Amino acid sequence: MRQGILLYGPPAAGKDTITEALAELDERYVPFTRLKIGTGKTQGYRMGTPEQLADLEARGDVIYRNDRYGNVYVVDRPGLDKAMEGGRTPVVHLGQMAGMEQVTALFPAHWVRVLLWCSKGTTARRSPQRGDSDTAARLAAWDATRADLADHPRAQWELRVDTDAMAPGEAAEGIDAIVRTTSPRP
Template identity: 75%
Template structure:
């Protein structure tokens, strides 16, 4: 079964930064670009329309969708198939435990589930440093992520990384070790 990485954590925990470090470590890692329907930041997303979303839903190709910041974010089957079909290892960013469960169960892969964590203060500082106009909403999402984790005390993580104390390159090496250990040798 093909490998994949699910990165879960609050806003500004380092999902983009660690994904970039994974790509630098091994070019087979491919950042999964979720489909986004709405406005705001476009970088790192495949921007879509309500009609495209309806078409994906009609064909049962939406694996997971969530709404946050007034937008709809989608993990779709065709997008994941495109990455894995080319031999890539998708790196999917999620901010809800439900997403980790649904994507993990809904798309055939050996998913390495990784919890990235940072303090609330770090989320605030990183959000301001990167110029987010919605830092208050990101802090509310941090609170929701903490509550989400507390509601799922038995969640299984192959790896937990505190991004306040772990450099991105080190986090990437640790994730890569977990992914390689899960892939059967031929």
């Protein structure tokens, strides 16, 4: 059975850093590159056009769409299919519970759900360190993520990680252990 990891958390909670640590542990862990329609940062995204988005929507291949920072970010069926080829385990980054729910409901796979958290002060410090030019928007997204999480008190997580207190390598090892012990046997 196909499997993936969903990392949920506010901006600068460590999703990229923990994904890198997972990839260092095992080459089957690969970052899922969301489709991005818009401007700004291109690294870590598959850049697309409004026409490509319309095509995906017409075929029913958009699993989750998020409009934020003046851009559109998409988790798409063809992208996930490709990321899972050869037994790979994609690591999908999300900051909205609606995305978590849609991916798990609309894309059949064994999903390991991980809540990454950091303080708002940590996001304020990390955001400019990682090159964000819109830290105020990232802090607003932190507030929105906290409210979103509060609106979903029954959300289920296989692991919760406080990235203020846990090193990325340690978090990756914990995630890997859960993937290995909860993965369905072929």
